[in-house]
Amino acid sequence: VYMAAPPDFFAQVHALCGQRVTPVAILTNDMWMRDTGAVFVTNSEGALGGIDFNFNGWGDKQVPRAADAAIAREVCAHVGISRLETTLTGEGGGLEYDGDGTLLLTDSCWLNNNRNPGVARAAMTAEFQRLLGVEKVIWLPGVRGEDITDGHIDGSIRFVRPGVILTSGYPDDSTIWGSVMRESREILQRETDARGRSFQLVDIPSAMHPRNTHEDLFTGYANYYVANGAVFTPTFGDAPADRLAQTRLAKLFPGREVVSLEVDRIYECGGGIHCVTQQQPKPRVSGKR
Numbered sequence: 001v002y003m004a005a006p007p008d009f010f011a012q013v014h015a016l017c018g019q020r021v022t023p024v025a026i027l028t029n030d031m032w033m034r035d036t037g038a039v040f041v042t043n044s045e046g047a048l049g050g051i052d053f054n055f056n057g058w059g060d061k062q063v064p065r066a067a068d069a070a071i072a073r074e075v076c077a078h079v080g081i082s083r084l085e086t087t088l089t090g091e092g093g094g095l096e097y098d099g100d101g102t103l104l105l106t107d108s109c110w111l112n113n114n115r116n117p118g119v120a121r122a123a124m125t126a127e128f129q130r131l132l133g134v135e136k137v138i139w140l141p142g143v144r145g146e147d148i149t150d151g152h153i154d155g156s157i158r159f160v161r162p163g164v165i166l167t168s169g170y171p172d173d174s175t176i177w178g179s180v181m182r183e184s185r186e187i188l189q190r191e192t193d194a195r196g197r198s199f200q201l202v203d204i205p206s207a208m209h210p211r212n213t214h215e216d217l218f219t220g221y222a223n224y225y226v227a228n229g230a231v232f233t234p235t236f237g238d239a240p241a242d243r244l245a246q247t248r249l250a251k252l253f254p255g256r257e258v259v260s261l262e263v264d265r266i267y268e269c270g271g272g273i274h275c276v277t278q279q280q281p282k283p284r285v286s287g288k289r
Helices: 007-017 071-079 121-132 176-190 239-252
Strands: 002-005 022-025 039-042 048-051 082-084 102-106 136-140 157-161 164-167 200-203 225-227 230-234 257-261
Touching: 002 007, 002 071, 007 022, 048 071, 071 082, 102 121, 102 157, 121 136, 136 176, 164 176, 176 200, 230 239, 239 257
Parallel strands: 002 022, 048 082, 102 136, 164 200, 230 257
Antiparallel strands: 039 048, 157 164, 225 230
16 A cells, blocks of 8 residues: 655654555645546556546646646656556546446536537547547436536446446435436446446445534445455444445445445545545556556
């Protein structure tokens, strides 16, 4: 596990996280590594590369952002891999891939003039196929202009494995978020993946009664992080909702330990565990990390 941090904080990282977490001298403006860091890919030989999606502060909403805009480049240099360039602008939290050819995206995030002005859906789909090697892209509406991300998919809709999708939203939500979630589920129920499979949709309702009443608190359970042998998920102090999330995640990820954490300080900033992490696949080529 690596943690981006200024050198002055290395001792504090070791004190709080232990020796198994290695601090790396990368400056940041904020903590959302999922969005600012490189998106890792492997080629047919198993060598790693890192895509730099030209982070622009979620569509010019973040100031300052010079350090965050350089993180993808810094990560690639640290890992010792090629930095892959693209004309697209966006964030890793806007991507959801099943590992078997199918990619989920939201219109609100990617087909947005604050990131990719004038780029048509067909051209963008072709670029994602080139960059990620995906075979099918499914576009969902998303929510534009209601949060800093313009409706990142990793907050509410996640692949558990090919053919199985987890969704998370508030029950009977009458807001634009609820309307878009219902529309997205209807699209997914009609769609098939790159292999022709229909989707099984599993819902884990967001916490309705969290212990933390911060106005920006994000209480969805879909923003979990899958690590080696484990799934990391939040607890919000809403006992029934927390138990249901833990139970359903355990069934969805048999063989993995469900690790539930109180991380309100992250979630009150509007993001979650998935947003502050980025997984690095193990390369199959010697000499690469």
